[in-house]
Amino acid sequence: MAEWTDAENRALTDDLxxxxxxxxxxxxxxxxxxxGRDSSTMEAEPSLVVLPRDxxxxxxxxxxxxxxxxxxxxxxxxxxxxxxxxxxxxAVVIATSRxxxxxxxxxxxxxxxxxxxxxxxxxxxxxxxxxxxxxPDPSSQQVCSLGGNVANNSGGPHCLAYGVTSAxxxxxxxxxxxxxxxxxxxxxxxxxxxDLRGLFVGSEGTLGIATRxxxxxxxxxxxVRTLLLDFDDTDDGAATVxxxxxxxxxxxxxxxxxxxxxxxVEAFAHAGYPTDAEAVLxxxxxxxxxxxxxxxxxxxxxxxTNSVRTVRVAADEAERQALWRGRKNAFGAVARLEPDYYxxxxxxxxxxxxxxxxxxxxxxxxxxxxxxNVFHAGDGNLHPILSYxxxxxxxxxxxxxxxxxxxEASLDAGGVLSGEHGIGLEKRDYMGLMFSADDLAExxxxxxxxxxxxxxxxxxxxxxxxxxxxxxxxxxxxxGEGAWV
Amino acid sequence: MSRGGSFxxxxxxxxxxxxxxxxxGLCLPHCPTYRITQEEIASPRGRLMLMAEVAESGRxxxxxxxxxxxxxxxxxxxxxxxxxxxxxxxxxxxxxxxxESAGYQPWWRRIGYRILEHxxxxxxxxxxxxxxxxTRLVPSRFALPPIPLRRTRLESSPRGTVWFFTGCVxxxxxxxxxxxxxxxxxSTGVEVRVSGDAAPCCGALHVHAGLEAxxxxxxxxxxxxxxxxxxxxxxxAGCGAQLKEYGHLLGTSEARAFSxxxxxxxxxxxxxxxxxxxxxQPAEPPPRGRPVVAVQDPCHLRHVQHAHQAxxxxxxxxxxxxxxxxxxxxxxxGGAYSAAHPSEAAEIRELKLAAIDRAGxxxxxxxxxxxxIHLRAGGAPALHPxxxxxRAQRGLL
Numbered sequence: 001m002a003e004w005t006d007a008e009n010r011a012l013t014d015d016l017x018x019x020x021x022x023x024x025x026x027x028x029x030x031x032x033x034x035x036g037r038d039s040s041t042m043e044a045e046p047s048l049v050v051l052p053r054d055x056x057x058x059x060x061x062x063x064x065x066x067x068x069x070x071x072x073x074x075x076x077x078x079x080x081x082x083x084x085x086x087x088x089x090x091a092v093v094i095a096t097s098r099x100x101x102x103x104x105x106x107x108x109x110x111x112x113x114x115x116x117x118x119x120x121x122x123x124x125x126x127x128x129x130x131x132x133x134x135x136p137d138p139s140s141q142q143v144c145s146l147g148g149n150v151a152n153n154s155g156g157p158h159c160l161a162y163g164v165t166s167a168x169x170x171x172x173x174x175x176x177x178x179x180x181x182x183x184x185x186x187x188x189x190x191x192x193x194x195d196l197r198g199l200f201v202g203s204e205g206t207l208g209i210a211t212r213x214x215x216x217x218x219x220x221x222x223x224v225r226t227l228l229l230d231f232d233d234t235d236d237g238a239a240t241v242x243x244x245x246x247x248x249x250x251x252x253x254x255x256x257x258x259x260x261x262x263x264x265v266e267a268f269a270h271a272g273y274p275t276d277a278e279a280v281l282x283x284x285x286x287x288x289x290x291x292x293x294x295x296x297x298x299x300x301x302x303x304x305t306n307s308v309r310t311v312r313v314a315a316d317e318a319e320r321q322a323l324w325r326g327r328k329n330a331f332g333a334v335a336r337l338e339p340d341y342y343x344x345x346x347x348x349x350x351x352x353x354x355x356x357x358x359x360x361x362x363x364x365x366x367x368x369x370x371x372x373n374v375f376h377a378g379d380g381n382l383h384p385i386l387s388y389x390x391x392x393x394x395x396x397x398x399x400x401x402x403x404x405x406x407x408e409a410s411l412d413a414g415g416v417l418s419g420e421h422g423i424g425l426e427k428r429d430y431m432g433l434m435f436s437a438d439d440l441a442e443x444x445x446x447x448x449x450x451x452x453x454x455x456x457x458x459x460x461x462x463x464x465x466x467x468x469x470x471x472x473x474x475x476x477x478x479x480g481e482g483a484w485v
Numbered sequence: 486m487s488r489g490g491s492f493x494x495x496x497x498x499x500x501x502x503x504x505x506x507x508x509x510g511l512c513l514p515h516c517p518t519y520r521i522t523q524e525e526i527a528s529p530r531g532r533l534m535l536m537a538e539v540a541e542s543g544r545x546x547x548x549x550x551x552x553x554x555x556x557x558x559x560x561x562x563x564x565x566x567x568x569x570x571x572x573x574x575x576x577x578x579x580x581x582x583x584x585e586s587a588g589y590q591p592w593w594r595r596i597g598y599r600i601l602e603h604x605x606x607x608x609x610x611x612x613x614x615x616x617x618x619x620t621r622l623v624p625s626r627f628a629l630p631p632i633p634l635r636r637t638r639l640e641s642s643p644r645g646t647v648w649f650f651t652g653c654v655x656x657x658x659x660x661x662x663x664x665x666x667x668x669x670x671x672s673t674g675v676e677v678r679v680s681g682d683a684a685p686c687c688g689a690l691h692v693h694a695g696l697e698a699x700x701x702x703x704x705x706x707x708x709x710x711x712x713x714x715x716x717x718x719x720x721x722a723g724c725g726a727q728l729k730e731y732g733h734l735l736g737t738s739e740a741r742a743f744s745x746x747x748x749x750x751x752x753x754x755x756x757x758x759x760x761x762x763x764x765x766q767p768a769e770p771p772p773r774g775r776p777v778v779a780v781q782d783p784c785h786l787r788h789v790q791h792a793h794q795a796x797x798x799x800x801x802x803x804x805x806x807x808x809x810x811x812x813x814x815x816x817x818x819g820g821a822y823s824a825a826h827p828s829e830a831a832e833i834r835e836l837k838l839a840a841i842d843r844a845g846x847x848x849x850x851x852x853x854x855x856x857x858i859h860l861r862a863g864g865a866p867a868l869h870p871x872x873x874x875x876r877a878q879r880g881l882l
Contacts, residue, residue, distance in 0.1 A: 268569070339504035
């Protein structure tokens with residue numbers, strides 16, 4: 001952790017205040033503390049908080065901050081689950097929450113230009129009159145920002161059919177760590193040259209700050225049907241997931257929750273989830289009327305061959321919304337069990353789903369921990385949530401040990417570390433489980449092209465020391481040291 | 486921003502409540518002050534983190550007071566919170582601690598709350614205000630409604646089987662609204678006892694301001710006045726929410742039993758025969774067809790009482806209804822909030838007026854007098870739902 005002197009802090013504050021105005025720069029201790037964490041369990045203290053109003057203020061803030069040799073961290077709504085927005089090394093937090101405008105809608109081109117602070121669901125509401133929406137729908141969609149979606153290449157229940165965020169981002173205007181502005185990608189069908197837009201999406205704030213984003217808009221489906229299937233046995237639920245995909249069906253969403261998840265979700269949403277079921281599947285099918293009905297019938301058929309207890313089809317939009325409200329609030333609702341939670345985001349091959357799931361329960365049992373499973377079953381993206389009370393001594397360490405075992409079990413089954421939450425700070429030290437030192441060094445070299453001084457969201461994604469830039473740190477020479485494995 | 490001046494304080498919050506927030510942020514879009522500032526310190530998550538910080542350090546400062554004072558108290562966050570954080574009660578407890586330790590609430594606000602407790606004083610001040618208002622000396626940013634010079638007196642029937650709660654400001658300023666609501670209740674064939682001066686004020690504004698001792702006194706006064714075991718009908722969402730929370734405020738079985746008798750007037754009307762026509766009808770019917778009414782849900786009806794559907798059920802036989810698309814976001818009235826924070830209240834109102842515009846409609850129904858006044862001051866044609874029903878019954882709409 002870097003120490004900055006009062007004089008250094010004062011000089012930086014003065015320069016930022018002169019450029020942006022006092023209302024845009026926050027120095028109070030209590031206020032800074034509020035920007036020290038996101039929705040994960042990690043925290044740090046930013047040296048300053050900047051609240052720019054437009055792209056030029058972001059550019060000025062970045063230029064001044066890095067001019068002082070100080071790192072910065074971009075922040076949207078602060079809903080990240082992997083500590084991606086936690087400001088290390090006394091970084092300046094640049095929060096884009098005020099930049100929340102829908103700038104331009106091209107209805108025939110089905111695209112829109114937005115500022116990064118616009119909330120995911122607000123965007124869909126604002127284009128609803130044109131019969132369009134932004135398809136990626138993270139569970140936090142009512143509050144997460146587009147900039148955050150871009151940073152984490154976010155997924156969501158409906159990404160099974162529609163693809164994750166990257167498939168919906170056409171262009172990004174980016175302020176680079178030196179304060180200059182570039183446009184990556186473009187709104188034309190196939191921009192020439194390397195797909196740097198694709199590189200930026202999912203880079204978790206380590207390459208710069210997005211200040212304008214061109215997003216693809218998706219027509220609202222004419223017909224939507226939502227099914228709730230419940231089972232006495234988790235294996236039957238998992239088998240139904242495989243069966244649906246094997247039958248060649250591609251539902252818009254295919255979600256699974258276990259018994260404990262259903263209990264906490266129902267306590268909040270009162271949507272009529274069966275709290276005595278061992279597993280529940282929420283399946284959504286959309287498209288044109290007749291095709292949708294056929295898909296519903298075939299899904300029910302697959303479920304019946306796997307001993308489903310009941311097949312419930314939401315009768316109307318209100319019932320459908322209530323079911324989704326339950327699913328999308330699951331993480332927060334877990335706090336009804338214990339004050340803290342720690343979750344993973346691994347993706348495993350669908351064929352290994354049942355096996356890994358059993359292993360997750362086993363690991364939790366071995367450690368005497370409560371685990372709640374709620375996940376995107378269709379694409380094998382697990383979200384095992386360990387629920388605990390950090391005030392009990394030794395508990396946090398125990399939870400982290402169990403978490404690591406869960407990650408290892410997923411990787412052993414041929415899975416990957418993160419489906420959609422990002423690596424951030426929290427999963428950074430697991431990267432060595434997946435990548436060799438050479439792999440990591442190469443990734444770090446890519447980063448260096450954009451951020452040679454490691455000032456843009458330092459110490460995230462790639463494991464390694466902090467503030468290495470000062471020592472002329474070069475990725476190539478570190479590769480052999482094996483420091484992060 | 487004010488700095489320094491830190492002082493010792495015991496917030497008196499339950500540690501279990503303090504750890505119940507997991508910082509997921511799902512409250513942010515439902516918070517009116519976050520919506521206008523996009524800043525953590527103006528969000529429920531931010532305020533809860535500050536409470537935790539202050540509870541742990543045992544010291545607060547003016548930044549903390551400002552942050553807690555800036556909350557409208559709409560409790561929209563509570564309805565949105567999947568973890569079940571009891572934000573409203575935590576806010577009230579924190580404000581009470583600030584009153585105790587820091588003299589929170591300046592003298593001029595305290596005088597205001599005092600006046601509410603004394604009907605004669607309130608009427609006298611209202612008359613003065615009404616006169617001053619006619620000289621156009623009251624700054625319009627305070628957004629007061631046209632205050633009547635004479636109060637409308639409501640007839641009370643001693644044999645009445647239901648209590649009709651009239652409250653403080655509503656009784657002094659909005660007698661016509663109360664009279665209309667009472668007529669609708671009576672049109673179902675019951676006789677009504679009017680609470681009047683014996684139950685001067687519910688104490689909601691006092692609780693929101695952290696003046697809990699005063700609020701408890703008022704609660705006891707109201708409970709003593711509204712005797713018997715008949716239902717207590719409340720035409721104001723804010724007062725109704727407060728009367729329903731007496732059980733929590735006083736913590737006695739008597740108070741809980743009283744709270745169980747309290748109903749928002751629309752809740753009581755659901756399932757009763759509300760005649761479509763009452764009294765002599767005008768020779769010529771109103772020119773338009775069925776008017777379209779946009780329904781604005783007062784926060785304390787929707788997020789606290791969860792009784793907002795009842796308003797729709799009561800209005801449906803008379804009007805076409807239009808729904809707002811803002812998930813019940815606060816309008817910025819917030820009881821005394823719009824007087825204490827007029828510019829923020831107006832900024833929040835802009836969001837609501839835009840939602841009303843998008844919904845379309847000839848009129849706006851608002852089941853809380855504070856919201857109604859606030860919306861009208863912003864130019865919206867807002868009326869109490871039962872005023873609308875009353876007019877429709879008389880063939881005036």
